[in-house]
Amino acid sequence: MKKYWIPIIVIVIIIIAVVIFYKPAPKEVIKIGALYPLSGSSAAVGEQFLNGALLAVDIINRAGGVNGRKIELVIDDHQNDPKLGISELQQRISEGIKFFIGTNSRVMLSLIPIVKENKVVLFADSSHPDLTGQTKFTFRHAIIAEENAKIMVDVIKDKDISSVGILTFNDDYGLVFQKALVDLVFTHNQNTKISKDTYLPTDTDFKTIITKILQNKPGAIFIVGQGNAMGVLIKQIYELRFRGLLISDFGPVMTPDVLKIAGDAAKGMYYSKFKDISNEFVSTYEQKFNKEPGNLAFLGYGDIEILAAALGKSGEDTDKVSDYILNLKTFNGKYEKMDITSKGDILPPMVMDQVK
């Protein structure tokens, strides 16, 4: 018996924790599974999406819910690990949940076979292009690189620029962006000289790659990324005396620290942002969470809004919900007007702005 006392203690601890925290859900609630990275290096991204979704659930429930039924988010933290993501999805499906929202490409891609097999609806809000188009049950409400790259390249269209540099994150988001930017720049002018490189979120010294890019004397540099690394990158581009056009993706608004770190070096820089994000959304969010919303919260909000609308019209039949969303083409949410492609990509309208 002595040998087994540690496993017994472990089991007792787990049972006590379950008894203390277990709360049975009220009946007649529509449950939506939320699969986000809430700890680890992607926690900030997961938190933004989750808070946006929680805000939407709150607003919809206060307005009477979906056909009189409240929505409840069942939250899981997949830590950006596909194995955990699959465990969580399988478990929630076994509990009867049929609608899911989540993010991060590598986990969402691993979930697609299960989504197909079980015919559950998944909003996989990540940049990987393979997330949609495999089944009608997956949707992607995210910054689509090809769409965002278009408005970035538009900035140089009426300017006499024959050489550009492209610096992107070395991840799926950055690489898809890089390809889209190269294609679009060539489409605009086949003779444009392009120099490109990648960097890592953990990098702090970019002078080698910047020097390499500057050798071609670019008139514009496109940068794609987020977080502290991007802020330092902008600063170092300026320190190496680049004074041409600096054009960024959504990074500076996704993580506002980018502009704080870059300081004066970011002045005049172009960057993309959501067109529809309004002061009303910001203040409602601040009231609930006592802090400024990250821009990804906007996408999490939209997911719940569009799902609630589909559930209201089609009931809980996943086939009907998917078909309803795919047939919408355009969805006018409270804050966001979304275009929905036949592949299931839900495009948030984006515009370019300039750092003053």
Place this chain on the structure above:
Amino acid sequence: MFSAYLIHLLILIGIYLILAIALQLAVGFTGLLNIGHIAFYCVGAYISALLALAGWPWWICLILAGIGAMLFGFLLAVPTNKLKGDYLALATLGFSFVIYAIALNWTELTRGPLGLPGIPKPSLFGFVFSDNLAFLILTIVIAAISYFIIRRIVKSPFGRVLEAVRDDELAAQVLGKNTFRMKSYALAISAFFAGIAGSLYAHYITFIDPSSFTLMQLIPVIAIVIIGGLASLKGTIIATIILILLPEPLRFIGFPSSIVGPARQIIYALILLLILLYKPKGFYGKVELE
């Protein structure tokens, strides 16, 4: 429907068991603190995935994944021959970084951070293991074969020499044993099974990318080996089951959304700490980690 979730957990236990007993052979039985184990797992996963996506039959992918990883095992054994303890750990850690960097940056082959999606499910003589129950049976069969081979190895005279190398390498050399060859074999066999586990993982998850094979992914495997007890295959099995299943009941606890992520991890870590505090040698450990 609930069984799908259980089947998934059992498949993970099977894959982790192969990975952990392979590491146990190197760390527990031979005394090689190999932090590069995850690199062999990565090599196996990529070889199998790339060949399967190129249309090769699954069983060839599986065997070549093991053989490919084994060759890397031999490759690692040569420069690390004279290293021990912390130094060996550092050298093998460097090896895992090299493999990670190759997977990340050789984009023409591995697609880099975009990863390899759509890896086909295994098929054998026309039967496709697309159903998870079938995949579970396949995993159990491969895990059982791996277990019995490694058990046979450690119980054999060769296994006893490995333990002698672990306990006193100089004494083993004095008795005429070629310790370099023994350590190379141990590392290569360990790598072979890590490669097999990598192949199973790739075909089960159907998507791999370089971040599936970082040092973070090795930590649970090392935890299994240590908690199970060094040089104990029985302990490894029990620790694999406990460590894979332990986080699951925590999912049923309705933590507030603001602490859901860290709270589950804190409880998980606390339970592991408790186990190590009261069982420093692990459940059935025969030797201490030096």
